[in-house]
Amino acid sequence: xxxxxxxxxxxxxxxxxxxxxxxxxxxxxxxxxxxxxxxxxxxxxxxxxxxxxxxxxxxxxxxxxxxxxxxxxxxxxxxxxxxxxxxxxxxxxxxxxxxxxxxxxxxxxxxxxxxxxxxxxxxxxxxxxxxxxxxxxxxxxxxxxxxxxxxxxxxxxxxxxxxxxxxxxxxxxxxxxxxxxxxxxxxxxxxxxxxxxxxxxxxxxxxxxxxxxxxxxxxxxxxxxxxxxxxxxxxxxxxxxxxxxxxxxxxxxxxxxxxxxxxxxxxxxxxxxxxxxxxxxxxxxxxxxxxxxxxxxxxxxxxxxxxxxxxxxxxx
Numbered sequence: 001x002x003x004x005x006x007x008x009x010x011x012x013x014x015x016x017x018x019x020x021x022x023x024x025x026x027x028x029x030x031x032x033x034x035x036x037x038x039x040x041x042x043x044x045x046x047x048x049x050x051x052x053x054x055x056x057x058x059x060x061x062x063x064x065x066x067x068x069x070x071x072x073x074x075x076x077x078x079x080x081x082x083x084x085x086x087x088x089x090x091x092x093x094x095x096x097x098x099x100x101x102x103x104x105x106x107x108x109x110x111x112x113x114x115x116x117x118x119x120x121x122x123x124x125x126x127x128x129x130x131x132x133x134x135x136x137x138x139x140x141x142x143x144x145x146x147x148x149x150x151x152x153x154x155x156x157x158x159x160x161x162x163x164x165x166x167x168x169x170x171x172x173x174x175x176x177x178x179x180x181x182x183x184x185x186x187x188x189x190x191x192x193x194x195x196x197x198x199x200x201x202x203x204x205x206x207x208x209x210x211x212x213x214x215x216x217x218x219x220x221x222x223x224x225x226x227x228x229x230x231x232x233x234x235x236x237x238x239x240x241x242x243x244x245x246x247x248x249x250x251x252x253x254x255x256x257x258x259x260x261x262x263x264x265x266x267x268x269x270x271x272x273x274x275x276x277x278x279x280x281x282x283x284x285x286x287x288x289x290x291x292x293x294x295x296x297x298x299x300x301x302x303x304x305x306x307x308x309x310x311x312x313x314x315x316x
Contacts, residue, residue, distance in 0.1 A: 027111070037146055054172035071141035080128070276288050
């Protein structure tokens with residue numbers, strides 16, 4: 001029944017633009033089980049404690065001044081899809097505005113592709129720090145997709161509370177980065193807008209795309225550094241089990257990960273972590289945090305590969 005309603009929503013895509021975002025939301029949710037969200041008070045308190053503890057530990061270890069987002073939500077899968085339909089539509093809006101005429105069949109295909117992507121992500125995302133890029137306000141948000149956290153914890157045979165705490169620490173490290181560097185959102189937005197403008201003009205701006213990749217490598221790598229130094233428990237087993245689960249996915253899931261660029265994100269984790277481990281070992285975690293002083297202190301591609309170049313430039 002869910003698949004039927006999903007196809008029906010896509011087939012009924014309407015409007016003048018290349019994507020019917022209302023149909024995307026309807027189709028993605030019809031194809032995705034909502035998941036249980038009957039959160040009792042002890043569990044809700046557990047989320048609050050984990051997030052608060054993560055904030056305090058990350059502040060201490062990273063010597064960063066930041067606050068948590070005002071919005072911290074425990075979500076089901078449909079909540080997550082709704083929140084991210086809004087994000088995807090904002091990012092795609094400049095391209096949609098360039099479309100003078102979109103045939104109905106193209107709109108249906110585009111709508112269906114986005115619905116499939118959001119359904120896949122909605123079934124797999126565990127937590128998310130959302131900097132709410134390209135929005136009219138700076139209301140950053142922190143999401144935890146409870147049904148996915150429970151399902152994956154059970155699949156990995158680890159305690160749900162411990163797994164939840166691990167996810168909380170990881171997402172709070174991202175909140176720390178954007179909180180400590182108020183310029184970071186604008187920096188990413190400008191790069192995204194430049195890349196999109198060039199794309200709508202028929203050009204691929206490889207320099208800007210490379211800058212975006214390098215910035216996100218720094219974002220992911222620094223988060224990994226803080227996780228290693230701030231998490232108050234051993235977690236090698238969690239990382240190993242998550243990696244094994246990712247590698248053991250079936251062909252369809254593996255294809256979706258490639259299409260969505262999730263393999264690239266893993267490379268950003270690994271390259272960024274190697275960079276920041278080298279910097280922190282040489283100068284300390286606080287020195288590594290200087291990457292957020294300004295856009296000028298972000299590492300270049302060459303410095304990601306050879307961290308001593310960044311150290312010599314920023315913290316000689």
